[in-house]
Amino acid sequence: MSAALHVSLLVLYLQNSVGVYCIDATTSVGVGAEVPPPQDVTIITLNTNYTLSWNWDQSHAVTFTTQYVGKYELKFKKKIPNWTTACEETSQRSCDLTAFNLHYLGIYMLRVRANVNGHHSNWVHLEFCPDKDAAVGPPSKVDLAPAGSDLDVFISDPLTSTNSSMKEKLDQMYYLILYSERSGDTQALRTQTLTSSANVVTLPNLKAWTWYCVSVQTHADFYNKSSSFTSPQCMQTEGNAPWWLVFLCFLGSLVICFLVMLLSLYTFFWFYKTIKATFYPSNQIPKHFKEFLYDSPASDIPRLLTPDSDSELLCEVTVNPEPAVLEIHNPPPEALLAPPSGLEPDSSGRHTRQDSSSSGDSGVYSSGGSSNLRQPNSSQFSTGAEDVWKGPFDLEQVKMQEMTPRLKSQLLITDEGVVDMCV
Numbered sequence: 351m352s353a354a355l356h357v358s359l360l361v362l363y364l365q366n367s368v369g370v371y372c373i374d375a376t377t378s379v380g381v382g383a384e385v386p387p388p389q390d391v392t393i394i395t396l397n398t399n400y401t402l403s404w405n406w407d408q409s410h411a412v413t414f415t416t417q418y419v420g421k422y423e424l425k426f427k428k429k430i431p432n433w434t435t436a437c438e439e440t441s442q443r444s445c446d447l448t449a450f451n452l453h454y455l456g457i458y459m460l461r462v463r464a465n466v467n468g469h470h471s472n473w474v475h476l477e478f479c480p481d482k483d484a485a486v487g488p489p490s491k492v493d494l495a496p497a498g499s500d501l502d503v504f505i506s507d508p509l510t511s512t513n514s515s516m517k518e519k520l521d522q523m524y525y526l527i528l529y530s531e532r533s534g535d536t537q538a539l540r541t542q543t544l545t546s547s548a549n550v551v552t553l554p555n556l557k558a559w560t561w562y563c564v565s566v567q568t569h570a571d572f573y574n575k576s577s578s579f580t581s582p583q584c585m586q587t588e589g590n591a592p593w594w595l596v597f598l599c600f601l602g603s604l605v606i607c608f609l610v611m612l613l614s615l616y617t618f619f620w621f622y623k624t625i626k627a628t629f630y631p632s633n634q635i636p637k638h639f640k641e642f643l644y645d646s647p648a649s650d651i652p653r654l655l656t657p658d659s660d661s662e663l664l665c666e667v668t669v670n671p672e673p674a675v676l677e678i679h680n681p682p683p684e685a686l687l688a689p690p691s692g693l694e695p696d697s698s699g700r701h702t703r704q705d706s707s708s709s710g711d712s713g714v715y716s717s718g719g720s721s722n723l724r725q726p727n728s729s730q731f732s733t734g735a736e737d738v739w740k741g742p743f744d745l746e747q748v749k750m751q752e753m754t755p756r757l758k759s760q761l762l763i764t765d766e767g768v769v770d771m772c773v
Contacts, residue, residue, distance in 0.1 A: 501552070
């Protein structure tokens with residue numbers, strides 16, 4: 351009987367314990383069910399940039415809490431996992447995990463929940479492995495350079511959040527290069543591809559003087575990762591220059607060289623003339639000036655002038671008068687051939703006046719010791735003689751300018767002559 355009593359008491363104890371447990375569990379779930387959890391939880395990645403995002407359709411004032419932990423910590427049942435809070439009580443629908451430097455080869459467990467008026471929703475968990483789940487980005491930069499008829503493509507690696515190359519995370523990363531001719535008809539173009547893990551790639555077998563457009567994509571085959579293509583970069587190839595272009599360049603270089611040489615020669619000649627005219631003038635100082643200006647004939651240093659030497663600069667100047675002019679007045683031939691009235695020619699060809707009151711005046715006048723033949727005095731000529739000299743006589747002037755210096759210094763003396771004149 352005592353045994354039956356003990357059994358009944360044990361059953362009653364077990365029933366009470368189960369009832370209490372069920373109440374606690376129901377209460378906990380009920381409170382969690384009042385706040386809906388976030389939905390569509392995803393991770394947005396690019397290289398080493400990670401952002402956890404979600405949706406929540408309710409209109410209540412809500413905040414969110416995001417935590418992460420290494421997945422290996424969840425395997426230990428005797429050890430409580432150490433969750434790291436990345437975003438706490440934030441109103442945004444996303445949480446940036448880039449700053450926490452998650453290991454690229456690690457596996458993490460992420461969780462997020464909603465908070466409304468002190469009530470919490472259930473945690474929503476998401477497993478994340480960067481090496482597997484993180485997307486790889488395109489090259490950070492692509493440049494083109496002509497290499498004759500080919501093109502050189504310079505590719506810069508994708509960068510991590512710390513500006514290091516993604517090749518440090520992905521050892522087998524390579525590039526897919528897509529290139530084609532640039533043309534308006536896109537359907538007629540034949541696109542060519544080339545793969546390479548190098549950062550400098552030469553595109554072979556291209557046409558000379560043709561435009562090509564290039565795009566590059568990043569690939570990682572281990573998890574079949576591929577990025578988007580870069581924006582097309584276009585460049586024209588070069589080639590061998592035609593003969594006429596070579597000839598024009600050669601001709602232009604010859605013309606330029608000729609002009610440069612001509613300008614150089616002209617400049618040199620101008621400087622030479624200027625220096626020569628300055629230091630060696632063509633017009634030299636007369637010798638007698640040099641003897642006066644210099645201390646000695648062999649000296650090149652001019653003598654300094656002093657106030658006392660002003661008198662030495664004065665020299666005697668002789669001014670020669672203008673040479674004398676001999677004027678000869680000849681009567682007209684009619685006057686010489688026809689003697690005036692009252693005169694008769696004698697046997698010597700001279701004319702004498704026939705006047706009974708005269709005392710044998712022959713009417714002959716002479717002038718000597720003078721440089722000119724003077725005309726008779728007007729008081730000694732009759733009225734008829736004045737009318738004769740006032741007739742149309744020819745005037746001859748002889749200027750004796752080209753005389754020797756000896757003759758210029760002497761007086762001009764004319765020979766004595768006898769001229770018959772009418773009185």
